[in-house]
Amino acid sequence: MAVSGQQRRPVVVLYERIADAIHDGTYPPGSTLPSEPRLATELGVSRPALREALLLLQEDGLLSVRRGVGRTVNDSPPRRGYEHIQPLEDLLGAGRALRVRPLLRTVEEPTDFTTQHLLAPAAAELRFWESLLTGDGAAAALSQEWAAAEETLQRHHPDFAEALRSAPQAPSSMLSVLAAASRGTPLTAHSGISATLLGRRRGEQLGRPADTPAVLVTQVVRVDGVPLLAAKHMLPTGAPALPVLQSN
Known part of the structure; x- marks a missing residue:
């Protein structure tokens, strides 16, 4: 689930261009896409690359093929998923954000996890936030998030450092x-997903x-290649579905 734009395959970039056009209303639900030759000309791409991207869009539920009509946009295309950097409360909210209840806001020493993912020195003090995401009166996910050391934040993203100080709870x-805090500041991220059990706590x-x-989702967010945030998100059975883009 890499979010970085570096060395992405042309077909993936083309997939995202068409998916963005679907989600921003350029191709609204129920509409028919232009023919392959016309669409390839409009996008300035080869027909083989376009055909592969269209096939992926069809597999992911954004498009359907209707005989005698062509490719049409589905009435309810899936929401953009974990291929973009979005707060978990928005991503799982299905059109409405989940409520975030702070459980713990503190500063702690590096753990093996934060040493590995934030490259935190042994003597660093890291901000740690633990939050419960709830919706319709039920717990949907547990999030644990760590920010990089203050010195790193000040050097690479002072606006984020200030925002954290201003919103402790x-x-x-x-x-x-x-x-x-990152309007105009490009972020990249990498996430991993694995199966586990909740455990007692x-x-x-x-x-x-x-x-x-x-489902355990680990996430690291970077600015200019420098990790600024690392997180673990625990989603138990019955939690809202996590949309994920998959491509060959």
Whole structure:
């Protein structure tokens, strides 16, 4: 789930161009795309690359092929997913943001996780936010987020450092604070997804048994290649679906 724009395949870039046009209304739901020759000319791409991108869009549920009509945009195309940097409360909200309830806002020493992903020195002090995401009265996810050391933040993203200081108990995720402080500042990220069990402590926080299956999402967000935020998101069975873009 890399978000970086570096060395992306042309077909993936083309996929995103057409998907963006669908989501911004250029090709609204129910509309028919131009023919392949015309669309290839409009986009300035080869027909083989276009055909592959269109096939991926069809597989991912954005397009359908109707005999005698052509490729049409589905009435309810899936929301953009984890291929873009979005706060988890927005991504899982299905059109409305989930509520973020702060559980813990503190400063802690580096752990193995933050040493690996934030390159934090042993003596560093890192801001740590733990939040519970809820919707319709039920817990949907548990998020744990760490910011890089203050010196790193001041050097590479002082606006983010200031935003964190100004919102110690903000009812939002740390990533939401970072996104709001990054207008005009390009962010890149990498995420990993694995299966696990909640365990006792997380089960208690989410109101589920300890042996409840869950999806663990790890995430690292960077500016100019420097990691500024690392996170773990725990989504138990029954949590809202996490949209994910897949491509060959």
